[in-house]
Each structure stands twice: as structure tokens, then as C-alpha cells.
Amino acid sequence: MYTEKVMDHFENPRNVGEITDANGVGQVGNPTCGDIMKIYLKIEDNIIKDIKFKTFGCGAAIATSSMVTEMAKGKTVEEALQLSNKAVAEALDGLPPKKMHCSNLAADALHAAIKDYQEKQK
């Protein structure tokens, strides 16, 4: 039911872990609904220099988290804010319909981390 790209990102997730000196951290979801995504950002000169994730959830949740870190790395804050959950799912060649809303929150987690960074800059 999952595409090869989803399975690849599930089996070999990119950028797993934490950034100890992150300057933006975002988390979405909760354990009750079965998905939590946490994104750590290291932003320098308005560019996402480093990004890592930790995720509790199903195969789609892990794969979308991994994919969003790949897509956001090296992008400017403004470019990263343009990334949508839909674009992440498309980059994985699609997700099963029932996964589209429950496990496709990776871009939301990224945006939450950027928001946290922007708050800290004020």
C-alpha cells in the first residue's frame, strides 16, 4: 500500500535525531491520536543549515518526516514556509488516502519549528 519512496524513507530515514543547539524546535500531533512529529532547526543567515527530526507514528509519519527534512535543508526560511504537506506527500509519490490527514503533518511540524525560531528572534 506504500510507494517504494515511502518504504525507502521508512527503512532509511534521513536526518533522524536532535540538534542540541537548535534555534527553532516545533512539534505537532499528540500521542493520543498516534502521531507526534518533532523538528529541530539550525538556522544561520536565514538559511536552514541543519534539520533533524524525531517521530512517533506509522510508516507514513516517519517517511514524511524524513522527506520534509530533505526538502527543507539548505532552503531559506521563506522557501521552507512554502513547503506544504501536499508537496511532501507528492515527493513520496503519494500516500494512501486514509494517511493524507492523520500522518501527513511533517510540513506543519517544520512550520512550527520556523515559527519558534522567528519568535526567538524578536
Added chain:
Amino acid sequence: MERVYFDHSATTPVRPEVAEAMHKSLTEVFGNPTSMHYFGKLAREAVEEARTQVAQSIGAQANEIVFTSGGTESDNMAVHGVAMINKNRGNHIITSAVEHHAVLNTVKALGKQGFTITILPVDKYGLVAVEDLASAITDKTILVSLMHANNEMGTIQPIKELAAVAKSKGITFHTDAVQSMGKIPVDVNELGVDLLTISGHKIYAPKGIGALYIRKGVRWRQSLMHGGAQEKLRRAGTENVPGIVALGKACELAVRDLDSEPAYLMGIRDKLIKAVLDSIPNTSLTGHPEKRLPNHASFTFEFIEGESMLLSLDMKGFAASSGSACTSGSLEPSHVLLAMGIPHELAHGSIRITLGRDNKPEDVDKFMAVMPAIVERLRAMSPLNQENEFAMESDCVACRSSDTCYRQA
């Protein structure tokens, strides 16, 4: 890749002896049992022989067995049929929070059609209390439906005691024996039940065949299917002769093997439970430790989610199942685990392993060679850990649905 099938509560392969009996009925004994000619008579004989086999396997009379399309139809037919014919006597139906959806949703649907329903809670092991049933009964109660053994966590209910309570008040009692059949003795008189559901594909017969036992004299009437006079007006539609023949054979073999198979599977089950609990930290057994099906082991793994465990296991050649929302098609994890007071985040991390006659003790060793690493990998990826898992939830909301709080255990 060598594959190990650990999902026998989902379905089983058809036994060679059963397939052989079925093949004969597909090619040679192909007649319509209702036909008057030679071919019809042969098919009729095959159906009636199977009916006797099924009846004998549960201590019933042949004319008390009706063939259906499976467990779901039998459950629907039992609950709905008793409710409809008895509605002038009363309108109250009792069931439990851990029933299969075939019973639970049928009862809930009747709840929207003028019936009042009581859904009994369970304790942390998934057991219904006999006293809870006794105090739920009113003078309007017409039906109690409680399952014999649970598909998700393996707990065996005290059906004999529960049915005795209903009987003392003259109330009809149905039990779903889909999971217990062939695993533990199932005898309608020993249990004291009025209706009992059997499914073929859980006992090495094919999918699409089941049976409903209806005790002679019990007030029940077919209320869902309208059509011909097959099965003595109890189930319309041309008989699924190959399926019926297969079910008869499968029931006969299941009972014959009760002497040896449960003990064999229990040995593998206990080896597996011990290995998982001893060598993987932050794991728990779900369901009752002793009053459980001999082939059933179910666990929760903290901090990680069930579907990602299943995917990882499948990649290593192991087929299991989970009560996680991600595998159910809904946003809620298993209603059974929640009813036992298991919090949502733990229910999402549930894994069920159900053994069958093709499993060997070495399968446990093979499983334990891969499972700890799978759990470790997913835990390393998870933002949850010992310190923050429960802090993320405000209160023990799951306790609302159960008498006993899982976390206080």
C-alpha cells in the same frame, strides 16, 4: 526470504484434508441441494453430513445448526433475530465493550431503533464481571451477547457463569466463539448458551463460510435475509456447498486435535511471552496472563507505534497484526484495548501474535533475533521516552471507560 505467519486470528490456511473435501464438492458433488434429481440429492447428503459434523463438534443436534457466510453474518443474524422476535417482551440488550464489531455495531444499530442497550465494562484483563451482568439485567432484558474469547487480547470470558445468570432470568444468551473454536473446548451445553457463532476461516476452512447454532426452542427468527426456504427458512440463498463441506471437515478435525494442539501452541506461546517481556524493556502483555487462548500473545511496546513495527517485521518476513489506529482504518486505536483502560498512546503500540499449527518453537527464536533491534530502531526515532510519555497527556482519560485503571496496576 523465509516467512513466518504469526496472524492466525486474522485467518488460517486451508488444511489439505479440508481442501480435498472441498475440491470434491466443487467438481463432482456440484448439485444444488434443493434439486430433486441425483445431483441434488448427493449435494444434500454432503450438506447434512457436514451439519452433523459441525453439531457434534460443539455438542449440539444437527437441526440446531444453520450455515451462514461467516462470523459477521452469524453474529448479525443472532443478535438481530432475537431482538426482533422478542421486542413485544422487552427491548433491552446487554453486551460488552470488547465485543467484535459484528456484535457491538449490530447492538448499537438496534439502540437507534427503539432498543435500550447496556455495554458492560471490562477489567484490566478484559474480563466481564458476573456481578456486572447480574446488576445490568432488567425485566425488559431480552438478550445478552458476550464473546467466548477475544480476538485482540486473547482473554477467555467465564461464559458458563455469565450464561447461568441470564438463564436464571429466562434471558436468551448468545456467544461469539469464532476465536475459541478449535483452541479450547466449545460445548453448547457445558457453556449453557442459546446461540453460538462459528467462523470457518479461523479453523483452517476457507473464507466465506460460518455457522450459527440456535438451540431448539429458543425464540429467534431470521430477520435480515429474505428469499427462498433454504436452511428451513433460517437462511435464504443457495447453500454454499463447498464451504459447508469444508466447515464440517474443519470442525471435525479441530475437535479431534484438541487433545494435542492447544498444549503444543501454549508451549510456543509461553516461550514467546517470556522472551519478549524478559528481553525487551517497557513491554507489557495485554489480556489475562492465564485465562487466555493457547495460541494468543499480545503486547504493548511503549514509545513506538504498531504499524511501523508491523512494516518492519514484514520486511524481515514476519506477519503479525496491531490494534493501532493506523492499521484499523480509523483514527481510534483498538476499542478493546481502550476498554481495558490501556491509554491511547500504548494502544497505538500494540502487537498481536497468534499462532497456528504451522508454527514451530524455533519461530520464536527467529522472531527474537529481529524484534529487539526493530524496537530499538523505532524508539531511537521516537520523541517519546520514559520521562515525557505520560506528561504529554493531561489526565488518565482512558480510565473513564473501565473500572480498573491500567496505570495503577
